[in-house]
Amino acid sequence: MTHSLPTRLAHAGRTSNVAGGQPVNPPVVRASTVLFESVAQQREMRARRGHDRLFTYGARGNPTNFALEDMVTMLEGGYRTRLFPTGLAAAAMVILSYVRPGQHVLLPDCVYEPVRNLANGFLRQHGIATDFYAADGSDVPARLRPETRLVYVEAPGSLAYEMCDLPAVAALAHAHGALVAADNTWGSGLLYRPLELGADISLMAATKYLGGHSDVMMGTVCTTEGAWAELSATADAFGMTVSPDDAYLVQRGIRSLGARLAQHQESAIAVAGWLRERPEVARIFCPALPDDPNHALWLRDCHGTNGLLSFTLRSTAPVAAERFVDSLQLFGIGASWGGFESLAVLADMRRARSVTEWSERGQVIRLHIGLEGVGDLLADLEQAFSAIADIDHDEGDKNGPRVDAPHW
Numbered sequence: 001m002t003h004s005l006p007t008r009l010a011h012a013g014r015t016s017n018v019a020g021g022q023p024v025n026p027p028v029v030r031a032s033t034v035l036f037e038s039v040a041q042q043r044e045m046r047a048r049r050g051h052d053r054l055f056t057y058g059a060r061g062n063p064t065n066f067a068l069e070d071m072v073t074m075l076e077g078g079y080r081t082r083l084f085p086t087g088l089a090a091a092a093m094v095i096l097s098y099v100r101p102g103q104h105v106l107l108p109d110c111v112y113e114p115v116r117n118l119a120n121g122f123l124r125q126h127g128i129a130t131d132f133y134a135a136d137g138s139d140v141p142a143r144l145r146p147e148t149r150l151v152y153v154e155a156p157g158s159l160a161y162e163m164c165d166l167p168a169v170a171a172l173a174h175a176h177g178a179l180v181a182a183d184n185t186w187g188s189g190l191l192y193r194p195l196e197l198g199a200d201i202s203l204m205a206a207t208k209y210l211g212g213h214s215d216v217m218m219g220t221v222c223t224t225e226g227a228w229a230e231l232s233a234t235a236d237a238f239g240m241t242v243s244p245d246d247a248y249l250v251q252r253g254i255r256s257l258g259a260r261l262a263q264h265q266e267s268a269i270a271v272a273g274w275l276r277e278r279p280e281v282a283r284i285f286c287p288a289l290p291d292d293p294n295h296a297l298w299l300r301d302c303h304g305t306n307g308l309l310s311f312t313l314r315s316t317a318p319v320a321a322e323r324f325v326d327s328l329q330l331f332g333i334g335a336s337w338g339g340f341e342s343l344a345v346l347a348d349m350r351r352a353r354s355v356t357e358w359s360e361r362g363q364v365i366r367l368h369i370g371l372e373g374v375g376d377l378l379a380d381l382e383q384a385f386s387a388i389a390d391i392d393h394d395e396g397d398k399n400g401p402r403v404d405a406p407h408w
């Protein structure tokens with residue numbers, strides 16, 4: 001019997017097996033509906049899909065996403081991974097997976113600011129209490145409460161790249177009966193490996209270095225076997241998944257992660273060394289620098305650095321930092337980082353920290369050093385310093401702190 005064209009169109013193109021060799025990349029499998037051979041097979045798959053990773057419905061992932069999950073699990077050294085539409089969604093789902101109303105979560109003072117806003121807004125409204133602890137973790141023992149269920153770590157922290165002693169914090173939290181989740185976006189799995197340092201959960205904004213090309217949003221969460229069930233159940237409950245096209249882009253980004261990070265590090269260290277020689281610069285934040293207060297822990301726990309560094313100007317003139325950033329031509333002004341391109345943003349540290357007294361001047365300039373030629377980036381920074389030379393001269397504070405000459 002010959003079916004009508006609409007029927008034949010609806011049934012065409014299902015074959016994915018073609019004779020020949022194997023491509024080096026997984027196919028992009030776009031799917032909502034997945035067909036079963038029988039009601040019995042569907043029933044059996046549904047019974048197992050809570051713990052086994054099965055292709056049963058698009059909202060539960062698909063083979064392209066599964067391939068990326070496996071790459072992230074490899075990168076993080078964990079048990080299994082789930083994908084989320086953004087890094088922020090990953091962070092929110094982690095907290096909601098492990099902390100119930102009436103319980104308490106500890107967040108670091110250096111936490112990515114939207115997570116701070118989540119804590120002070122949604123979490124508080126839903127009966128989940130939060131305290132912030134000093135970025136170095138020194139006051140964690142004093143802030144643990146009987147109902148503390150999760151200690152969240154971000155190392156190095158956002159904007160000023162503070163380190164905490166993750167193995168020590170994890171030992172304290174575990175002795176207290178709390179789990180430890182780390183935001184590993186800075187480390188991207190190659191530079192920092194929280195699960196090996198005692199964390200139970202590691203999340204990343206794949207939007208940053210994993211994607212690496214400023215064209216995709218995604219979050220990943222990898223856990224130990226013990227912490228897996230709650231995360232996975234929450235992701236299923238909220239229908240969290242990502243597009244296979246996006247999963248493919250992140251896979252493609254991960255292929256070159258090591259090579260890109262090596263170049264980001266080389267250029268960022270060159271820029272940091274150059275900035276240290278500038279009389280306009282008061283302080284540089286980069287744990288890879290030997291005189292950074294976080295250097296010893298960075299040396300112990302990190303496997304390198306990336307393209308991020310922040311600095312403050314000696315000038316107290318409020319317009320100085322803004323005009324400096326406005327004067328940059330190769331550095332774009334925009335959120336995010338981890339792509340191939342250089343970026344500059346102004347951040348107000350007095351707003352971004354609540355525990356630590358931010359005695360430095362409030363504004364830091366955060367640079368993401370991209371993959372452009374470093375000589376061109378230095379020339380751009382040089383001309384931006386020229387553009388603020390009159391401000392420094394007329395209104396600047398010449399008594400600000402100076403860092404020592406480079407010695408690496």
Ligand SMILES: *Cc1c(COP(=O)(O)O)cnc(C)c1O
Nearest residue numbers: 086087088112183185205207218
């Ligand atoms: C960017 C970022 C996030 C959030 O990632 P999005 O994909 O932009 O939501 C989370 N944590 C850190 C440390 C980040 O830098």
